[in-house]
Amino acid sequence: MAGNDVAQMAHLMRRAGFGTTRTELEAYVQKGYENVVDELVHPERGTPIAEDILQRYFGGEGAYVGLWIYRMLNSKCPLQEKMALFWHHVFATGLGKNQHILASSDQIDTFRRVGMGKMRDILLALSKDPAMLFWLDNNENRKGEPNENYGRELLELFSLGVGNYTEDDIKNCARAFTGWTFAQPIPLYPHGYYSPDFIFVEEEHDAGEKTFLGHTGNFNGDDIIDIIAAQPACAQFIARHLYNFFVADEPQVPSWNVTPPRDAAAVETLANAFTESDGDMSHILRVLFNADFFKAARFAKIKSPTELVTGILKLVGTHHRPEPGMGQYAGATSLMGQQLLNPPTVEGWHTGKEWIDGGLLTTRVNFAVKEVSDAAKPGIQDVIAQLKALGNDAAPEKFVDKCLELAGPMQVNDTTHGYLTQFAAANGPLNFEDEDASEETESRVVSMLQLIVASREYQLG
Amino acid sequence: MTATPKAPVLVVVQLTGGNDFMNTLIPYTSGIYHDSRPVVRIKAEDVLPTNDTLGWNPHATPLMEMFDAGEVAVVQGIGYPDSNRSHFRAMDIWHTCEPEKIGTEGWVGRIVRELDPRGQNVLTGVSFGQGLPRACALAGTPVTSVGDLDNYGLLTSIGDTSQREQALETFKQMYSSTVGNGIVMDYLSQTGMDVLKGADELQKAPATYTSDVEYPKSSIAKSLRDVARVHLADLGTRVFYAQHGGYDNHANEVPAHPRLLKDLTEAIQAFFTDLRAHHTSEEVVMLVFTEFGRRIRDNASGTDHGTGGGAFIIGDKVKGGLYAEYPSLEPSRWVHGEDLEHTIDFRGIYGTLIEQWMGIDPTPIVNGNFEQIYPFSE
Numbered sequence: 039m040a041g042n043d044v045a046q047m048a049h050l051m052r053r054a055g056f057g058t059t060r061t062e063l064e065a066y067v068q069k070g071y072e073n074v075v076d077e078l079v080h081p082e083r084g085t086p087i088a089e090d091i092l093q094r095y096f097g098g099e100g101a102y103v104g105l106w107i108y109r110m111l112n113s114k115c116p117l118q119e120k121m122a123l124f125w126h127h128v129f130a131t132g133l134g135k136n137q138h139i140l141a142s143s144d145q146i147d148t149f150r151r152v153g154m155g156k157m158r159d160i161l162l163a164l165s166k167d168p169a170m171l172f173w174l175d176n177n178e179n180r181k182g183e184p185n186e187n188y189g190r191e192l193l194e195l196f197s198l199g200v201g202n203y204t205e206d207d208i209k210n211c212a213r214a215f216t217g218w219t220f221a222q223p224i225p226l227y228p229h230g231y232y233s234p235d236f237i238f239v240e241e242e243h244d245a246g247e248k249t250f251l252g253h254t255g256n257f258n259g260d261d262i263i264d265i266i267a268a269q270p271a272c273a274q275f276i277a278r279h280l281y282n283f284f285v286a287d288e289p290q291v292p293s294w295n296v297t298p299p300r301d302a303a304a305v306e307t308l309a310n311a312f313t314e315s316d317g318d319m320s321h322i323l324r325v326l327f328n329a330d331f332f333k334a335a336r337f338a339k340i341k342s343p344t345e346l347v348t349g350i351l352k353l354v355g356t357h358h359r360p361e362p363g364m365g366q367y368a369g370a371t372s373l374m375g376q377q378l379l380n381p382p383t384v385e386g387w388h389t390g391k392e393w394i395d396g397g398l399l400t401t402r403v404n405f406a407v408k409e410v411s412d413a414a415k416p417g418i419q420d421v422i423a424q425l426k427a428l429g430n431d432a433a434p435e436k437f438v439d440k441c442l443e444l445a446g447p448m449q450v451n452d453t454t455h456g457y458l459t460q461f462a463a464a465n466g467p468l469n470f471e472d473e474d475a476s477e478e479t480e481s482r483v484v485s486m487l488q489l490i491v492a493s494r495e496y497q498l499g
Numbered sequence: 500m501t502a503t504p505k506a507p508v509l510v511v512v513q514l515t516g517g518n519d520f521m522n523t524l525i526p527y528t529s530g531i532y533h534d535s536r537p538v539v540r541i542k543a544e545d546v547l548p549t550n551d552t553l554g555w556n557p558h559a560t561p562l563m564e565m566f567d568a569g570e571v572a573v574v575q576g577i578g579y580p581d582s583n584r585s586h587f588r589a590m591d592i593w594h595t596c597e598p599e600k601i602g603t604e605g606w607v608g609r610i611v612r613e614l615d616p617r618g619q620n621v622l623t624g625v626s627f628g629q630g631l632p633r634a635c636a637l638a639g640t641p642v643t644s645v646g647d648l649d650n651y652g653l654l655t656s657i658g659d660t661s662q663r664e665q666a667l668e669t670f671k672q673m674y675s676s677t678v679g680n681g682i683v684m685d686y687l688s689q690t691g692m693d694v695l696k697g698a699d700e701l702q703k704a705p706a707t708y709t710s711d712v713e714y715p716k717s718s719i720a721k722s723l724r725d726v727a728r729v730h731l732a733d734l735g736t737r738v739f740y741a742q743h744g745g746y747d748n749h750a751n752e753v754p755a756h757p758r759l760l761k762d763l764t765e766a767i768q769a770f771f772t773d774l775r776a777h778h779t780s781e782e783v784v785m786l787v788f789t790e791f792g793r794r795i796r797d798n799a800s801g802t803d804h805g806t807g808g809g810a811f812i813i814g815d816k817v818k819g820g821l822y823a824e825y826p827s828l829e830p831s832r833w834v835h836g837e838d839l840e841h842t843i844d845f846r847g848i849y850g851t852l853i854e855q856w857m858g859i860d861p862t863p864i865v866n867g868n869f870e871q872i873y874p875f876s877e
Contacts, residue, residue, distance in 0.1 A: 175749040178800045185798050187749050190584075200588075287683075292588055296600065340683065373646060382744070383515075391686055395631040396621075396694045397644035399687070400653055408656035451680055457672040461665075489666060492654065493673050494687040 043067050045447045047074070049336045052499045053284050054078050054327060055116030056348035059355050060420055060444060075327045079320045081115030081154065095360035102143040103378045104364030107371075110348050111357055121153040121319065122146055123344060124283050126378070129164055129196055130386035131173045133379045140233050141169040142379045157276065157317030158267040161197060165259050166236040168220035174384065177219040179212060181244040186212040191384050193266070201295040202271040203251060210248040215259045217243030267317050270309075276317075277308035284326055286338035287390030304331040337449060340393045341499035343374035346402055349499065350409045350491065353445060355417030373401045394497065406491035413480040420444070422483050426470050434462035441486045450495045458489060507856050510726055510739040510785040511607060512719070513632065514763070515590070516747030518789035519756055519802055520809035521839070524573060524825075527554045531828040536797040539752045553825065558757035561768035562811070569819035570771070572812040572874035574848050576826040578841025582791055582806035582834075589790040589804075594634035596846050596865045606849055607738055608637025609864040610857065614737050615640075621697040625729055626740035627722040635740055641693040642740075648725045649705050652698040671695060704732035712773040719743040720766035727773045730783065737857075746789060752801035763787075767813065775815070784814035784856050788845070794837055795828070807839025810848060812874050816856075822872040844869045 047067045051058045055078075058066065066074050077084065087109060110119045126149060133142045145167050152163045164170055165188075171177050174188035189212030193203045203211075219242070222234040248257045251265055266272055278299055282288035285304065289297050299305040307329060308322055315321035326332055341349065347370050351357055357364065371378060375398050381387055394402075410418060421444045428436055438458045442448045450458070465482060469475040490496060522539060526532045527546040546554035547563055555563040565571050579598050583589045595602025611624035624642035626635050635642040645651055653670065657663040674691035708728040714720040722741040729736055743763055748755050767785065774780035788810045793802035807826040826832075826839035834840050847869030850861035855875055862868055 175798075175801070178750050178798055180799075183799055185749060186803060292591060391683060394687065394690055395644040396641070396690055396697060397631075397646040397651075399690050400651065400694050400698070401646060403653055404655055407654055411656060451684075454673045457669050460672075461669045464665075485662065485666060488654070488657070489669055489673070492666075492670055494684055494691065497687055498683070 045336070046071060046333060048447055050074065050327060052345070052349065055120060056110045056345065057352035059352055059417060072328065075324060078117040079154070079324045081118040084115045087113055091360055095362065101365055102139055103368035106146060106378060107348065107367045108357065108360065108364050111351055117323065118150055118154060122149040125149040125153050125160070127283060127386045128279055129170065130381035130384055131169050132381055136169060136172050141172065144233050145169040146379070154319045157272065158263055161263045161267060162260065164196065165215065165218060165263065168234040168236060171218060171220055176215055179216050180242040181216045184209070184212045184216060188212065188215055195291065195385060197266045197275060198269060198271045199275045199294055202269065207250055210250045211262055213244045213248055214250070214257045214262045218259055273309040273312035274305065277305045277312055280308055280322065280326060281305050282389065285332055286335045287340060290388050290392070291385060301331055304329065337498040339499055340390050340497055342389065342393060343371040343376035344378065345499050346374065346406065347371050350406050353417050354409055354415040355420065356415055370405050374398055402497065403492045406496065407488045410487040410491055411484055413484050418484065418487065421487065422480055425468060425483060430469055430471060431467040434459050437462045437468055437486065441483070441490055445487060445490050448490065448495055450493060454493055454495060458486070461489060462486060505782040506737060507858070508730060508737055508783045509852060509857060510741070510783060511634070512785060512787045513742045514746050514787065514789035515742055515744040517791045517793060517804055518746045518808065519748060519752065519793040520807065521792065522756060523556050523559060523760060524809060525554050525556060526552055526825065526828060528552050529828050531830070535795045538799050539797040539802060556757065556760055558760040559764045561764040565768060565771070565813065566819055570813055570815060570817055571819050572817050573821050574810040574812065574843065574872065575821060575823045576807050576839065576842030577810045577823070577845050577848055578791070578806050578808060579844050579846070582841065584791065584804040591633060593788065593790050593845060594632060596849070605634040605636045606864055607634045607740060608640050608642060610738055610853060610859065611642055612637055612640040613859050613864070620735045621693045622700055622734045622736050624738045625736050627725050628742045632740060632742065641689070643693065643697045645701065645725065648701065648728065651701050653694060700734050701729065703734065704728045707732050710773050710776065712769055712776055714769045715762065715765045717762035717766060719763055720769060723766050723770040727770055731777055731779065748801045749798070749803060750800040780815045784812060784816060784852065786852055787811040787813065792839060795833065795839060796837060805838045806834060807841050812852070816875055818874055818876045822874055847871050
C-alpha cells in the first residue's frame with residue numbers, strides 16, 4: 039500500500055471524521071480517495087448506528103456527551119458527526135444556561151439531521167430550536183418589547199459577520215422573530231425532563247412592515263432567513279468557517295472583518311461552491327475535500343480537544359462496542375477547554391493556537407500519555423505485533439519509524455526523530471525472544487508511544 | 500510572616516457576561532430606576548442603603564461589610580466612549596485597551612512583560628480557570644494558566660519515577676528544539692518548556708498551604724483560594740487572574756443575579772480573611788471588573804447589553820469610598836435613548852492600579868493617558 043495514499047487518507051479521515059484504526063484506514067485506502075469523499079458527503083446512503091442498542095447502554099440524560107463521543111468513534115458516517123460538531127462550534131449554545139440536557143442534546147440531533155443540507159434549512163431549523171431560542175432569549179422576544187439577542191447573533195455570529203448589516207437591520211431582524219418560542223418553559227425541574235417544542239405565538243408576533251438588508255415587507259423569520267442565505271456575505275462567512283474547521287487555522291471570528299483569510303482563493307472556491315449549489319453543504323464539502331488546498335494542508339491545524347480525544351481512542355482501538363464509561367471522555371475534553379454542549383460564550387470556542395496554553399497543553403499531554411499506557415489495548419497490541427514482525431534486533435530507527443507510522447502516519451522533524459531514536463536506543467534492540475523479554479519490550483513500546491503522543495507534532499491534526 | 504515590605508500584587512477578577520451594576524449598587528431612591536425596571540428592580544425596602552441615593556443589593560452583603568470597613572473603592576460609571584455591546588468585542592476591548600481596532604496584546608500580559616522582561620519567572624503572571632484570557636495573552640511573555648492546581652505537571656500518569664524522569668528528559672529535548680519550524684511549533688515549544696519550569700515551582704503551593712479559613716463552595720471561591728495558595732507560597736507571582744461567569748442575564752435575572760453576587764462577594768471576603776490571617780493582606784489589591792453594564796430598562800425578564808458598568812478596587816491599602824460619578828439616570832442624559840453614560844474611562848482605572856499600585860508607567864500598557872482616581876491610602 040503506497041505510503042502517500044495512506045497518509046492522504048489518514049489526513050482526510052482526521053478532518054472529515056475523527057481518525058481511524060489501522061484496519062479502517064487500510065480499508066478506506068482500498069476504496070480510493072474520491073470514492074471515500076463521495077461516501078462521506080452522502081451519509082443518507084450509509085448504515086446508521088443502531089439506535090435501540092445505544093439506548094440500552096446510554097440511558098439517562100447525563101450520558102449524552104459520552105454517547106456523542108461514542109457516535110464519533112463508531113459512526114459509519116463520521117462526516118455527519120463532524121458536521122454536527124462544526125455547527126455546534128458555529129451556533130454555540132451553552133448548557134450552563136438552560137441546565138436542560140434534553141433541549142441541548144436535541145439541538146445536536148438536529149444538527150446531525152440537517153447539518154449537511156442547505157444553509158436556509160439549517161438556519162430555519164436553528165431558529166426553531168428550543169435550546170437556541172432559550173439561549174439567546176428569543177422566548178422573551180415579543181411584539182412591542184423586542185429582545186434583540188437572537189437577532190443580533192444570527193447576523194453577527196451565525197451567518198454574515200460584523201460589517202454586513204446595520205443596527206437597524208438587527209432591530210428589524212429581531213422584530214421578525216417575535217413570537218418564535220417554545221411550548222415548555224425550561225428549566226423544568228423538579229418535574230423531570232422532556233423535550234420542549236417550537237411554537238409560533240401569533241399574538242406575540244410583530245407583523246408590521248420591516249426593512250431588512252434593503253428589502254421591505256411584513257417579514258416573518260422565514261423571510262429573513264431567505265434574505266440572509268442569499269447574501270454573498272453569508273457564502274463568504276460560512277466558507278471561512280469551513281476553511282477554519284476543516285482546512286487550516288484562521289484567526290478568531292471577531293477579527294474577520296479586518297483580517298483577510300490566509301488563503302483567499304480557497305475561501306473564494308468554497309464561497310462559489312456555496313453560491314452555485316444554493317448553500318448545499320454536501321456539495322461544498324465535496325469540493326473542499328477534493329481540493330488541492332485541502333490535500334496540501336496536512337497537520338496545518340491544532341487538534342481541538344474533541345479531535346485529540348477521539349484520535350487517541352481510535353489509536354488505542356477501544357470503545358467500538360457500546361459500554362458504560364464514555365462519560366469520562368466528555369470530562370477529558372472539558373478539562374482541555376472544550377466542554378461539549380457547553381461552549382463558553384455564543385461566540386463558541388476559540389480555535390487554533392488558542393487551544394494551547396500551559397495548563398491546556400499539560401492536560402492534553404497527560405491524557406494522551408495515560409491512554410496509551412496500557413499495552414493490553416487492541417491498538418497497542420497491533421503496534422506490538424507489527425514490531426514483532428520486524429524481527430528481533432530491529433534498529434532503533436525502524437522501531438521509531440514503525441511507531442510513528444502506526445500512530446498517524448505522523449510527520450516529525452529531524453530533531454524530534456533524533457531524540458526519539460536516542461530514547462529507543464538507550465535500552466538496546468527490541469527483543470521478543472521469550473516471555474520476559476517480550477513483556478519488557480511491550481513496556482518499551484508503550485514508552486515510545488507515550489513520547490510520540492506527548493510530542494509537539496501530535497498536537498497537530 | 501513577612502518582615503520586609505513585599506512587592507505589590509494585583510488580583511484581577513473578571514465577571515464574564517456583563518454584571519448589572521445598577522442592581523449591584525442600586526440608586527434605590529430614584530423613581531426612574533423603579534419605573535424603568537418593573538421586573539428586575541430591587542425594592543427600596545430590600546436595599547441596604549449606603550447613603551441617601553445608593554444602596555447595596557442584599558445579596559452583596561459581604562461586599563457591603565468590606566465597603567463599610569473602608570476596604571472597597573467603588574468605581575462608578577466605568578466604561579469607554581461608544582461602548583460596544585457585543586460581549587466578545589467588549590471583552591476584547593477591556594482585555595487589550597484597543598476600542599478602535601483588534602488588539603492582540605493583553606494589558607495583564609504587558610504588565611508581566613514590564614515586570615519580568617526576560618521571562619525569567621513563568622509564574623510572574625498566573626491565571627486560574629480553563630484557558631488563558633486575552634488580557635493575559637502576549638506573544639513571548641508566558642503567563643501560566645492553571646486549571647487544576649492540585650495536579651499540575653507533565654506525564655503525571657507514569658508511576659515509575661525513573662521511567663517518568665527518563666520520559667521527561669526526552670520530552671524536554673523534543674520541546675526545546677528550536678529549529679524554526681514556524682510560529683505554531685515554536686509556540687508549542689515555548690509553552691511546553693514553560694510548563695516544565697512552572698510545574699516544579701507550583702507543586703510547592705498546595706504542599707505548604709495551611710489555613711483555618713473556610714471558603715464557600717463555588718467556582719470563584721475555588722479560584723480565589725488557589726490565588727491565595729500560590730501567593731502564600733511566595734513564588735514571585737505579581738499578577739493573578741480569575742474569572743467568574745454567568746452574568747449575561749438577558750432573562751430570568753431575578754433568580755440568577757443574586758446568586759452570582761452572593762457567590763462572588765462571599766468568596767472575596769473569604770479570600771481577604773485568609774490573607775489577613777497570614778498577614779499578607781497589605782500586599783494585595785484586587786480589581787473586579789466586567790465588560791459592560793446592562794440597559795436602564797428591563798425587558799420584562801432580564802436586561803440587555805448596555806453601558807455604564809461598575810468596578811471595585813479592594814484591599815487593606817485601599818481608601819474605601821465611591822469614586823467617579825454614578826451615571827445620571829435622567830432620560831435626557833441617556834446614550835442612544837437607553838443607556839447610562841459612562842463617567843470614567845476604564846483605561847484610567849487600569850492606569851491607576853498600574854501606576855499608583857504596581858509602580859509602572861501605564862501609558863504604553865493602556866495605550867495613552869487617561870484620568871486616574873486616587874484610591875490608595877498614604
